[in-house]
Structure formats: structure tokens, C-alpha cells
Amino acid sequence: MEYTVNFIESVKRTPSAISFRFSRPAGFTFTAGQYMIVTLGDDLVHPLSLSESPGETGFLEFTKRMTGSSFCRKLQELTPEDTITLKGAMGRFTLDGAEQTLVFLAGGIGITPIRSILKTLANRQDYPGKAILIYGNVNEADISFREELEGLALPGYRVVHVLADTKGVPGAHQGYISAEIISKEVPDLKNTIFMVSGPPVMVDAMQKNLVGLGATEEQIRSDVFLGYET
Numbered sequence: 001m002e003y004t005v006n007f008i009e010s011v012k013r014t015p016s017a018i019s020f021r022f023s024r025p026a027g028f029t030f031t032a033g034q035y036m037i038v039t040l041g042d043d044l045v046h047p048l049s050l051s052e053s054p055g056e057t058g059f060l061e062f063t064k065r066m067t068g069s070s071f072c073r074k075l076q077e078l079t080p081e082d083t084i085t086l087k088g089a090m091g092r093f094t095l096d097g098a099e100q101t102l103v104f105l106a107g108g109i110g111i112t113p114i115r116s117i118l119k120t121l122a123n124r125q126d127y128p129g130k131a132i133l134i135y136g137n138v139n140e141a142d143i144s145f146r147e148e149l150e151g152l153a154l155p156g157y158r159v160v161h162v163l164a165d166t167k168g169v170p171g172a173h174q175g176y177i178s179a180e181i182i183s184k185e186v187p188d189l190k191n192t193i194f195m196v197s198g199p200p201v202m203v204d205a206m207q208k209n210l211v212g213l214g215a216t217e218e219q220i221r222s223d224v225f226l227g228y229e230t
């Protein structure tokens, strides 16, 4: 389905990530983890994940890493009541109802569909599984949705930060998310579903890490944010 929606407002999340909110068409539904094709004009078309949980707000929200591209510039020029076109929702980076341990591996802006899924799980209040978020970023300032993600009420839930620069984030691991960090933080690799989201290099590295640790392909679901080199 294609929709014309109105821009409402933007919310700065970090120095390089901004959320953009749009009107929600009547009757529109999506599943946490899905994305939409966002058209801002000729040749300005990108898939963006819905970063809010489906039932929580009266608006649709996307969160974009700002790169200075024409697409980003156009987003930042939007004023209330400007219209854009959305197609979807689509994508299978979603939960299938399996009630087991979920380990989310997010690389930077790859947090967007994971935030939607985690908030949805927390809102359910009856999720009997266990959830861990392993979240890689450059530094403290770069962590989108930090306070909110750390405050989610889910059984056995915790956020493991992995940062190039750990200053200001007690307990964070230094460096990139590695096989060592995953095996240390996830005690029972066998009975776990891994949800990986981020730029292509990050997703590729995580798949190698997980397979190296003995995870099967069925245990790994990925959302690859094409269009980013790092």
C-alpha cells in the first residue's frame, strides 16, 4: 500500500541520528521490526525501519543516521504539513512468537527495528522468554535511545554496551562486538534466537561470529542496512 503522510516533527537522538515523525494513516498497521519505502522526491527513495512500536503512538517514526546526503538534507528541510510518500510496511525482521531467549545485536543506527521490537515486548508484559541487547557504538554520545532501552522492563533483560571509546559508560566492553563478547554475555547459545541489525559489514561480521560459535542459520535473523559502508 502507498500512503501520503504529513510531516509532524523531528527529534534529535544523538549528534548524528534524528527521528522524523509523520501522520499515521487511518487503519495502518505494521509488525515491530518492519520498514517502509520512504520517497521524498525523484531519486530520493530509501527504505527506513519504523523505530516506534506499532501500538504505542498515533504517528509513524523513522530514525535516520544523518550523512549529509541529498536524502538527509531533504528530510531536514521538511516543515509541518509537508507531505511525503510511504510504501509498505514490509520486511521479515520480526518475531514469530517463539518464546525463547532473544539476543539482539545492533550496530549503531541498526537499533531502529530492534527498539521497535523491544518496546513491543516490554508492552506485552507477559513475555516469558529472556532478552539481551548487545549494542555497538562509537562512544557514549553516539548511543541512540540509551536511557529508554536501559529502562525497559523485560524478564532477565540487560543492555551490553560495546564501544570504541567506553568513557562515561560503566561496564561497557571496548572495541567491536566480537565472538568473545557474545560467548561471555550469552551463556546458552543453543536455545537462543539472534536478531542482528546494522550496516552490511557489521551484519556480515556478526554472522561469522555466531556461526563460529556454533549457532545455526535458523537461529540467526538479519536486517542489513544497505547504503552504509561503516
Ligand SMILES: Cc1cc2nc3c(=O)[nH]c(=O)nc-3n(C[C@H](O)[C@H](O)[C@H](O)COP(=O)(O)OP(=O)(O)OC[C@H]3O[C@@H](n4cnc5c(N)ncnc54)[C@H](O)[C@@H]3O)c2cc1C
Binding pocket: 035, 046, 047, 048, 049, 050, 062, 063, 064, 065, 066, 067, 068, 069, 070, 071, 072, 091, 109, 112, 113, 223, 224, 225, 226, 227, 228
Ligand atoms: C531494510 C532496510 C532498513 C533500513 N533502515 C534504516 C533506518 O532505520 N535508519 C537509517 O538511517 N538507515 C536505514 N537504512 C539505510 C537507508 O535506507 C539508506 O540506504 C542509508 O541511510 C544511506 O542513505 P543516505 O541518504 O545516508 O546516503 P546516500 O548518499 O543516499 O547513499 C549512500 C550510498 O549507498 C547507496 N545506497 C543507498 N541506499 C541503498 C540501498 N537501499 N541499496 C543499495 N545501495 C544503496 C547509494 O547509491 C550511495 O552510493 C535501511 C536500509 C534497509 C535496506
